[in-house]
Amino acid sequence: MFPTILFFVFAAVLLCAALGVILARNPVHAVLLLVLCFFTSAVIWLLLDAEFLAIVLVLVYVGAVMVLFLFVVMMLDVNIEEMRKGLAGYWPLALAVAGFVVFAILNVIVVKHLGGLTITAAAPSPVGYSNTRVLGTALFTRYAYPAQLAAVILLVASVAAIVLTLRQRTGGKLQNIARQVAVRAKDRVRIVKMASEKRP
Amino acid sequence: MSFSAANFNAGLAYARPEIFLGIAACAILLLDLLLTDAQRHWIGVLAVLSLLITALLAAGQPVSGRIIALGGMFELDRMAQVLKVVSLLIVALVFIYSTDYLRRRAILKGEYYVLGLFATLGILVLISAANLITVYLGLELMSLCLYAMVAFDRESGKAAESAIKFFVLGSMASGTLLYGMSILYGVTGSLQLSEIAAALHNGLAANVGILFGIAFIIVGVGFKFGAVPFHMWIPDVYEGSPTCVTLFIGSAPKIGAFALAMRLLPEGLGFSQPDWSQMLVVLAVLSLAIGNVVAIAQSNLKRMLAYSTISHVGFILLGILSGTAQGYQAAMFYTITYVIVATGSFGMILLLSRQGFEADMLTDFKGLNVRSPWFAGLMAIHMFSLTGLPPFVGFWAKLGVLQAVLSVNDTWLAVVAVLFSVVGAFFYLRVVKLMYFDEPTDVAVIGGSVLMRTMLSTNALVVFALGMVPSALLVLCQRALP
Numbered sequence: 066m067f068p069t070i071l072f073f074v075f076a077a078v079l080l081c082a083a084l085g086v087i088l089a090r091n092p093v094h095a096v097l098l099l100v101l102c103f104f105t106s107a108v109i110w111l112l113l114d115a116e117f118l119a120i121v122l123v124l125v126y127v128g129a130v131m132v133l134f135l136f137v138v139m140m141l142d143v144n145i146e147e148m149r150k151g152l153a154g155y156w157p158l159a160l161a162v163a164g165f166v167v168f169a170i171l172n173v174i175v176v177k178h179l180g181g182l183t184i185t186a187a188a189p190s191p192v193g194y195s196n197t198r199v200l201g202t203a204l205f206t207r208y209a210y211p212a213q214l215a216a217v218i219l220l221v222a223s224v225a226a227i228v229l230t231l232r233q234r235t236g237g238k239l240q241n242i243a244r245q246v247a248v249r250a251k252d253r254v255r256i257v258k259m260a261s262e263k264r265p
Numbered sequence: 266m267s268f269s270a271a272n273f274n275a276g277l278a279y280a281r282p283e284i285f286l287g288i289a290a291c292a293i294l295l296l297d298l299l300l301t302d303a304q305r306h307w308i309g310v311l312a313v314l315s316l317l318i319t320a321l322l323a324a325g326q327p328v329s330g331r332i333i334a335l336g337g338m339f340e341l342d343r344m345a346q347v348l349k350v351v352s353l354l355i356v357a358l359v360f361i362y363s364t365d366y367l368r369r370r371a372i373l374k375g376e377y378y379v380l381g382l383f384a385t386l387g388i389l390v391l392i393s394a395a396n397l398i399t400v401y402l403g404l405e406l407m408s409l410c411l412y413a414m415v416a417f418d419r420e421s422g423k424a425a426e427s428a429i430k431f432f433v434l435g436s437m438a439s440g441t442l443l444y445g446m447s448i449l450y451g452v453t454g455s456l457q458l459s460e461i462a463a464a465l466h467n468g469l470a471a472n473v474g475i476l477f478g479i480a481f482i483i484v485g486v487g488f489k490f491g492a493v494p495f496h497m498w499i500p501d502v503y504e505g506s507p508t509c510v511t512l513f514i515g516s517a518p519k520i521g522a523f524a525l526a527m528r529l530l531p532e533g534l535g536f537s538q539p540d541w542s543q544m545l546v547v548l549a550v551l552s553l554a555i556g557n558v559v560a561i562a563q564s565n566l567k568r569m570l571a572y573s574t575i576s577h578v579g580f581i582l583l584g585i586l587s588g589t590a591q592g593y594q595a596a597m598f599y600t601i602t603y604v605i606v607a608t609g610s611f612g613m614i615l616l617l618s619r620q621g622f623e624a625d626m627l628t629d630f631k632g633l634n635v636r637s638p639w640f641a642g643l644m645a646i647h648m649f650s651l652t653g654l655p656p657f658v659g660f661w662a663k664l665g666v667l668q669a670v671l672s673v674n675d676t677w678l679a680v681v682a683v684l685f686s687v688v689g690a691f692f693y694l695r696v697v698k699l700m701y702f703d704e705p706t707d708v709a710v711i712g713g714s715v716l717m718r719t720m721l722s723t724n725a726l727v728v729f730a731l732g733m734v735p736s737a738l739l740v741l742c743q744r745a746l747p
Contacts, residue, residue, distance in 0.1 A: 173477050207268045207336035210280070214390060214402040217287060218409060221383045224294065225413030228376040 068112055075112075079105040092138045100131050114190045117197040268336055276334025279341045282323040282349060283389050289315035290382035297375030305373050309364045312378035313357045316385065320353035323389075333395055337457055340395035343745040344597065348392045348524055351601050352517040355608055356385045359516055361720050362612045363509035365713055369620045372418050372507070380417075381513060384410035388521040394528055397446045397456040404442070404489065407521050408435050411514055415506040427498075427505025434488070434498045442485025448478035449533075458533040465536035476540055482529055483544045489522040490578045493551035503571035508618060508625065511567055512611035515574060516604050523600040526585055531593060538588040545586035550681055552579030557689040567625045569692060570610060573651060576689055577603050580666050583682060587669045594742045595665035601738065602650075602658045602731060609724040610647045616640065616713045616721060624707075630696055632705030640711065641700045643725035650728050652693040653686055658732040661739070 082105065085098040103126045110119040204212050277284070293311055300307060323346060332341040360378060367373040387406030394400040412435060416428030450456055452474040453464035469475060488495040503511045530541050556576025563569040577599070584596025617624030617633075624630070634641040650657035663686065670679045713721075731738060 169477070173473050206270070206273070208338070208398070209273065210335040210338045211396075211398045211402055214399070214406065217383065217386065218402065218406050220291075221380070221406060221409050221413075224376060224379060224383075225409065228374070228380070228413060229416055229419070 072109065072112055075105045075108045079109070093135065096131060096134050096138055099134075100127050103127050103131070113187075114194065115196050117200055272334075273336060276336075276339065279326065279332055279334045280339055280393070281326070282319045282353075283386060283393070285322055286315065286319045286382060286386050286389065289319070290379055290386060293375065293382065294379045297379065300375070302373075305375065306364060306368065308375040308378050309360055309373075312382055313360050315382070316353050316357040316360070319389075320350050320357070323349040323353065333459070337459075338396045338399045339393050340458075341393055344527065345393045345524075347601075347741055347745045348520050348597075349389055351604070352385065352388050352392070352520045355517050355520070355604055356381060356513070358608055358612075358720060358724065359509070359513050362512060362608075362615050362717055365717050366507070366509045366615045366618060369618075369712075370418070370507070372420075374417075377414065377417060377509075380410040380414050384414070384513070385517060388517055388524075391521045391528075392524040394524075395458055397450065397458070397461075397533075400458075400525065400528055401439075401443060401446065404521070404525060405439060407518060408439065408489075411435075411518065414510045414513060415502060417510060418507045421505075421507070423505045424507060427502045431498050431502045438485050438488030438495065441481050441488075445478045445481025445483075445485060448474060448481065452478065458528060461533045462535055465534065470536040475534075475537055479534060479537060479541050480544065482534075483541060483548070486522070486526050486529065487548050489525055490519070490582070491522075491575055492548040492578050492582060493555045493575060494548075496552070496555070496575050499575060500568050500571040503574075504565055504568045504625075508567065508611065508614050508623060512608065512615065515570070515611055516608045519574075519578075519604050519607075520600060523581065523597065526582075527593065527597075530585065531588070542586040542588055545582050546675075546678065549579045549582040549586060550678070552576060552582065553682055553685040557685040560689065560692045563692070564627055565625055566614060566627050566630070566696075567611075569627065570607070573689070573693070574607065576685065577651075579685075580663060580682065583670050583678060584666045587673045587675070589669060589673060590746055591672060592666075592669035593746045594739075595662075595669045597746060598665055598735075598739060598742045599662040601742070602662045602728075605724065605731070606647050606650045606659065606728055609643070609721065609728060610651070612717075612721050612724060613640065613644050613647070616711060616717065619709065619712055622709075627696065627699060629707055631699050631703040631707070633700040635705050636708070637711050639722070643722060644700060645697050646725045646729050648693045648696050650732065652690045654690075656732050658728055658735060661732065661735040665739070 079102055082098045082101040086095050086102065089095040089098060103122055107119040107122045110116075110122065289311075293308060293315070296311070297305075297308055326341065326346060328341055328343055328346050330342070333339070334341070360381065363377070364373070367377060384407050387403050387408075387410065390399060390403030390406060392403075394403055412428055412432045415431055416425050418424045446456075449461060452472055453461045453469060455461055455464065465475065484495065488498075491499040502514065506514065531538070534541060552575050556572050556574070556579060560569050560572035560576065563572060581596050581599050581603070584592045584594075584599055586592070587595075614624050617629060630644070633644065646657065650659040653659040653663040663682075667679045667682060670682070
C-alpha cells in the first residue's frame with residue numbers, strides 16, 4: 066500500500082514538473098524543474114527495484130548534465146520574449162496537431178484498450194536481487210556489442226565537438242613557454258663591434 | 266535467449282569487417298596528431314586503404330542463409346554482405362573524389378576522413394542489425410558523424426546553418442523512431458526483430474498498438490530516406506554543405522536508409538505489411554510528385570540533385586511497399602545503382618570546382634563539351650541514367666520497380682511513377698542540352714588529379730556497363746533477397 070501511495074505522489078509531482086518545464090517563462094526555472102523531473106523519476110525507478118539506474122540518473126543527469134545546462138542557459142542570455150514573438154502566431158496549427166496526437170493516443174489506449182492487450186504486474190523480485198549485478202551481467206554479456214557501439218558514439222561525439230570548436234587563431238600573441246625557457250642571451254642581445262669615433 | 270561466452274566469441278568472426286573498420290578509424294584518428302599539414306593527404310590514402318581491406322573482409326565471408334550472432338544483436342545474410350561491400354567501395358570512391366577538393370579549399374583535415382569512417386561503421390552496423398538497439402545505435406552513429414561533417418567547414422555560415430537544420434530535424438526524427446520502437450517493445454515485449462516478427466505472426470499483427478508504433482517508425486524511416494513530407498532538410502543540407510560532404514551524404518547513407526527500412530519493415534514487421542504499405546504509398550507518390558516537379562525550378566545543380574534524390578527515393582519506396590521478394594530485389598537494385606550514379610554526378614561537380622569557385626550552378630555546365638568532350642560524355646551518361654533512358658542502368662532499375670508494382674496490381678502507382686519520370690526527364694536532359702548546345706561561360710582548364718579523373722571515368726563506365734549488362738547485379742540482388 067505504502068509504495069502505491071509513494072508512486073502516485075511522485076508521479077503527480079513528475080507530471081507537474083514536466084509541464085512546468087515547457088510552460089516556465091524563465092529558462093533557468095525550466096532547467097530547475099527538469100532537475101525535479103529527474104529526481105522524481107529516480108524515485109519511481111527505486112520503487113521498481115532499479116536502484117542502480119536511479120542513482121546513475123541523479124549522479125549523471127542531475128549532477129553533471131543539468132549543471133552544464135544551467136551554465137549554458139545562464140551564459141547565453143537568450144531573450145525569450147524576443148524569440149517567442151513570431152511563435153505565438155502558430156498556435157492554431159500547434160493546437161490542431163497536439164489535439165490530433167492526443168486524440169490518436171487516447172483512441173489507442175482508451176477506446177481500443179491497446180487491442181485487448183492485458184498488462185500484468187511484474188513479478189516481485191526475489192530476495193537478494195541486485196539490480197546492479199543484473200545490469201552489469203547483461204551489459205558485459207548479451208549487450209556487449211551495443212555497449213561497444215555506444216562507446217564509439219561517445220568517441221564520435223567528442224571528436225565532433227572538438228572539430229567544431231577548436232580554433233587555432235593565426236596571428237594571436239601567445240606565449241610559447243618552451244621557447245622562452247630555451248632562449249639564450251645570444252638570441253636576444255647582439256654585440257656589435259664598432260670603431261670608436263672622435264668627438265667632433 | 267540464453268547467452269554463452271563461447272557462442273559470443275565464435276560470433277565475433279562474423280563481425281570482422283566492423284571490428285577492423287572501428288580499429289582502423291581509431292588508429293587514423295591518433296595518427297592524424299603526428300602528421301604535419303604537408304603529410305596530411307596520407308590520412309586519405311590510409312582511410313581508402315582501410316575501407317578497401319574492410320570490403321575484402323566483408324566480401325570474403327562465407328554466407329549461407331541467415332547468421333545471428335553476438336547475443337542476437339548481429340545478423341549476417343546475403344543482403345547484408347552485398348550492401349556492406351557496395352557501401353564500403355562507394356565511400357572509398359567518395360574519399361578519393363574529396364581529397365582534391367579539400368586540399369584546394371585548405372580544409373584538408375584528418376577529421377573529415379575519421380568522421381566519414383565512423384559514419385561508414387554506423388552504416389555497416391545498421392546493415393547487420395538484428396535488434397532494435399543495434400538498429401538505433403547504428404543509425405545514430407551514422408547521423409552524428411553526418412551532422413558534424415556538414416558543419417565541418419567552419420568559415421562557411423551557410424554550412425553551419427544547414428548543419429543546425431539537419432541536426433534539429435534529424436534528432437526529432439530519431440526521437441520519433443525511438444518512440445515507435447518503444448511502442449513496439451511495449452506491445453510485443455521484445456527488442457529482437459525475429460521475436461517481434463514471431464509475436465506479430467501469433468496474432469498481434471492486428472493490434473492497434475502495433476499500427477501506432479508503425480506510424481512513428483515510418484516517420485523515422487521517411488526522414489532518413491528524405492521522402493516527402495519529411496524531405497525539408499535535403500535541399501538545404503545538400504546546398505549548404507561543402508560539396509564533398511554533399512557527395513558523402515548523397516551516397517552511402519542512402520544504402521543505410523534502405524537497410525533500415527528493410528530490417529524494420531519486411532523483417533520485423535512483415536506480418537503488418539498491408540498497414541505500412543498504405544503509409545508508404547502516400548510517401549512514395551508525394552516524393553515522386555514533389556521531387557520531380559520542384560527540381561524543374563532549381564538553378565543550383567546541388568539543389569536540383571537533392572530534389573532528384575527525393576524523386577528516386579519515391580521509386581525505392583515503391584519497390585519496398587509492393588511487399589514481395591521481387592519488389593525488395595528491385596528496390597535493392599535501384600538503391601545500389603542510384604548510389605553509384607549519384608556519386609558520379611556529384612563527383613563531376615567536385616571536378617569542375619576550384620579554389621573560390623563552386624561549379625554548382627547549372628550555368629557552370631554550359632558548353633562543357635567544348636571544354637572537355639570526354640567529361641561532358643561522362644556527365645551525359647549519368648544524366649541519361651538518372652532519367653531512366655534505355656539502355657542506361659536507370660532504365661533497368663525503374664523497369665524492375667514498375668514490374669514489381671504491376672505484379673501486385675497497383676497499376677495506378679506504376680502510371681503515376683512513369684508520368685512523373687517523364688516530368689523528371691526535363692531537368693536531367695536540360696543539363697545535357699546546356700553541355701552540348703550552349704556556349705561556355707567558364708573557360709578555365711579542368712583540374713583534378715589523375716587518380717580522380719581515372720576514378721570518375723571508371724565510375725561512369727561502370728554505370729554504362731551496368732546498363733549494357735545489368736544481369737550480374739540483378740542476379741546478385743535476387744540471391745541476396747530470395
